[in-house]
Amino acid sequence: MKAFLILEDGTVFEGTHIGASKEIISEIVFNTSMAGYLEILTDPSYAGQAVCMTYPLIGNYGICRDDMESFKSWPDGFIVRELSRVPSNFRSDMTIQQFLDENGVPGIAGIDTRALTRILREKGTMNGMITTNEDYCLEDILPRLMKYTTGKVVEKATCPTKYTIAPTTALEQNGPLSGAARFDRAAYEREKRPALVKSLNGIGLKVALLDLGAKSNISRSLSERGCEVTVYSALTPASEIIADAPDGIMLSNGPGDPKECASVIAEIKKLYDTEIPIFAICLGHQLMALATGADTYKMKYGHRGGNHPVKDLSTGRVYISSQNHGYVVDTDKLDPSVAVPAFVNVNDGTNEGLSYTGKNIFTVQFHPEACSGPQDSGYLFDRFIDMMKGENENA
């Protein structure tokens, strides 16, 4: 079946319909990762957006349910050049076509995704419609596209109630051996050498994770280091979290415009006022900035991919990071007595992280939990653990 992608500026792409049969209006963004489409589809930060994959061959290794970053798919739509008809991976549970159907995600394939990316790059992120209606009427559609906003998506993406994830108590439990042994029993038997996670340095620590639309690997990264993670809904009052007396608070990633989260920001300000160590990622990072008087703005087309270099200003080291954000903290309006830049994007110089003056708080714009993307900055979870243990004041 034919499908159409209609952009706010009137551009129309004709392709083939994929996934669920429904018409959607959404914000169209592109992601430059070459692998990890399932992690992207299940990343709650994409709520309210339709994602275009710039890599043209998608679905090659099917769907490996173990790799889902949340329980369902979040983007409103999925835009690809080509879906593989045969998935090939030993863990694959189903095809991507089945997954899109099952999750009710409509999409379009067979379009010139590079041309679409170039338009978004030049004109900035735009709203668009994916439809199979061949008799679409631009005059009717364009005003509807202009009106669309992602809205209060955090409320949709957060968990309804609080729950706790048990910590790992022995390295073997989460297979913290070499890459192979993490997953393969025979390899596990053969080689008993720790690799990815070197120690259970978080044992005994309780972390409160404020779920703003969190990817699973944030809690996994903490629990596999031995932390007990309690996940709270974004709507939880700060007092409730503080009353549970966690050793540290983690603010997760999440979707949408940070300024839509006025009530959450107010609660985060209360968390800031405590002495509890806080580590925040992506939306959490933006909300902490807003809560403490800084500002955010919308980028022309954001950063979405797994190849952005960020520089740790405390060491001068550069790490390749996983990124997914359309908004960024405005460093021009930063009060150095509150917070100073801790990370910067090497390409465009935008802010990638803040260190809060006189506080045990540090926040990053990128994704140390990776999934999809490089694992280079996973050390930040260790830094957070050190901070909770009081070993690394004002990191």
Next chain:
Amino acid sequence: MPKNPNVKRVMVIGSGPIVIGQAAEFDYAGTQACRSLKEEGVEVILVNSNPATIMTDKDIADKVYVEPLTVRVLEQIIEKEKPDSILPTLGGQAGLNLGMELEESGFLKAHNVTLLGTTAQTIRNAEGRQEFKDLMERIGEPCAASLVVESVEDGVAFTNTIGYPVVLRPAYTLGGSGGGIAHNQAELEEILENGLRLSRVGQVLVERCIAGWKEIEYEVMRDSMGNCITVCNMENIDPVGVHTGDSIVVAPSQTLSDKEYQMLRTSALKIINELQITGGCNVQFALHPTSFEYCVIEVNPRVSRSSALASKATGYPIAKVAAKIALGFTLDEIKNAITHKTYASFEPTLDYCVVKIPRLPFDKFITAKRTLTTQMKATGEVMSICNNFEGALMKAIRSLEQHVDCLLSYDFSALSVDELKERLKKVDDQRIYVIAEAIRKGMDYDTIHELTQIDVWFIDKIAILVEMEQALKEGPLTVELLREAKRIEFPDNVISRLTGVPEEEIKKLRYDNGIVAVYKMVDTCAAEFAASTPYYYSVFGGECEARRTEGRKKVLVLGSGPIRIGQGIEFDYCSVHATWAFSKAGYETIIINNNPETVSTDFDIADKLYFEPLTPEDVESIVNIEHPDGAVVQFGGQTAIKLTESLMKMGVPILGTKAEDVDAAEDRELFDRILEQTKIPRAAGGTVYTAEEAKEVANRLGYPVLVRPSYVLGGQGMQIAISDAEIEEFMEIINRIAQDHPILVDKYLMGKEVEVDAVCDGTDILIPGIMEHIERTGVHSGDSISVYPAPTIGDAVKEKIADYTARLARALHVKGLINIQFIAIGEEVYVIEVNPRSSRTVPYISKVTGIPIVDLATEVIIGRTIRELGYIPGLQPEAEYYAVKMPVFSFEKIRGAEISLGPEMKSTGECLGIAKDFNEALYKAFLGAGVNLPKHKNIIITVKDADKHEVIEIGRRFEKLGYTIYATKSTAAALNEAGVKARKVNKISQESPTVMDLILGHKIDLVIDTPTQGRDKSRDGFLIRRIAIETGVNCITAMDTAKALVTSLENASKRLTLVDVAQL
């Protein structure tokens, strides 16, 4: 960290002559790195024995030494030039080993020279087998477990700890005989017992078998701050067991989930960090196909063939960045030269798919085994880019120039399903075609996967191509079907063959419906940032990013495609120089080429680069966009010449020598007319199509005769026939490939072979020099030792040669380059062959005479005259230096290949010896080619009867040098009779000790073996030559070469004089 101010003078070591496994990629990397160093104001002292490279140009380096790559020579250069640092990581394994030797001997330290890039300890850790294994174990990265055992019991016990299957490799047996793969204890015991018995030292290596696992590579960069990035990952379609250089490779990986991708990426970064590499590095992994188990196969702490491929696949200039890192810069300080917006610390991301296919030399070595193993055999490779895998594969296939254009190009339709199954188990260069046939016959994916271990995803892609073949065969050819066929890159001629619709009609149908190629940019960032470097690939459907730029005149430079025997790096040298010369003259330059290893496909050589197959259809699609003012074909070898007619049909003017004149040189009858008209003699001959006709001509001329197809390079299929039977054999081989042109049969003349390259402006001619071959006629010019200036030819003959050259160039209306080969017999000169185009000898003669003939030819093509360019026409005065070009072979890499020299070219590369004294130049040339004598002072001589007389003198001279001579029965008799002491050894078929035992005893320096005629593989001579080559013994098969070698040894001086060719 900014640039290290202490680095001012850097010595760069090149990789030497092109051999299999170490090819043009190092010229590309070296050239890019040298330019990058010079950009930073560093003085570059370059050493490379290979004259056919761009890196040895005086524009690239400040001092250029085309000298043998030995420790002694490098030490001398260091003493003379006093560099403060040395960069050894650009010259392949050869360069790295030399750098290490210099470091380990303490020479560098004594001369205050710093090893740049990676430290010696790092190199030792990465290269030393045991060191590497220990390091990997220490950091928890798995290697394939292995143990050397001396008993069956130990082998079984060890295998029980690592699991079946295991590979068994007996120590010290020839060609790994006695080894194998054991899947269970019974097999293990059997193979192990046998292997222990066969091994000279009673040892067998037991190793966990990873054959059939996925082979994945990562290209990694690291700076001195410890910042790391991966440039690219690549997946081999052929699983572990085939050398990555011989595998079809795709970038990025296609069948890895993000978990696997990141697991291996993290491991690669961990390894490069642990090794403390500064610069580029390649990490190869084996990944278990049904688990996350992996092991590290190998790490190369230097730029490599894979890094060249990764650079071209992503647009990320690895060598350039590595050079900057060596100077002390960090990744976040180096600007990305493609986007000018991002930095070198940005990981490239692709929005297309890249396929590389190796170019294997089995068309040259027809006796060789086609089996692909862990020993690389490919001489070159092609790369293609498309936004789907099927299309990229199709484009790569037709880039190979091996008479293939789709998956039907090798016909296996006669094989039954069972036969196909057997064939699929064989790992060779035709496997994808066999898979296609298996799919056509209905074999299911799982069966094919089981037999080949190739991932089902790739098998499905081949199936998609097969389905399209069927759909086209069944028809009708609708617009929609055509659109889909073009999307996956079926060329029009294949569609025409399958549908029966004429090609012209298909083209019209395409144009009428807007089914045309559009061009996308390689920009390192999947369009996230605007890129400023026009590096394009085609796809069907979508937006076209390539635009014709107005203003300057435009010239299309057609590249030379994959490197193969007969068409090597020289033609890339010519293409690049022509491009630069056109650019200097104000032209906009557009290069089309498909070879990822070359300088010409670097992103900043031409104004625009189209990474595309060099077929008429692919070129026409580019012409339709660029509308060039002209095209040059004379620099790109036969690949470019072949496109002449098609370009003219497209209305693109051919710049320089006209197409009809090129034809006149190739077409026998037209050429005979020109010879008549210019009164130049040649060997008598005739043109034939069949064996009958060939025999008739041969008998008329009298044997021996030369038989060869027309329009070929490197003497492909050329043979000297001495009988009707041989004519039949050779004609059958030639006619295995349909011949568009007649076959030539010429009387074989024996004399001195002489070669000239010249520039002609239509009136005047400039001959930089005359080159003489050491081997008599009958040995291909590319395999001969070539000497400039001609040492044994008199002035009268030289004048005659200059005169003939001028006459021929004028008669052929040459504008640009011409290459002519002559035979001189006494005072008589006969013409053998005329090529109105660039040749293999162009780079070498340019360098030794200091006359930039490609630049001059380009100026002439544009319309200037030789006189205007400041040269006096005619034969130029001889240089003060002798330059000896020595062919270099890769026989040890190709099992079963006949190594004796003949009219068909077999060498893969060349090196140069340059000195004021002829004998020193000769010695240097042999040294550069790896003939480093003496070692044991033992030599074996076995020659055919016709050479017995000549060999006496050679034997006497070796005896005088203190060599002990061993000879087979009749050769020994001949030598002893003449008073040269020779010990008789038994032939292989006779009782031990035989000549074979002698060679295997590793005490022999040299084998001189002249073959009897014919290609009989079973003969003793063939075996002797193969064994010599495989045990690393120098082997000479022509009397003239032997004479030259003994001359050079007689004159071996301890201290060589060094020549900076940049000053010539």
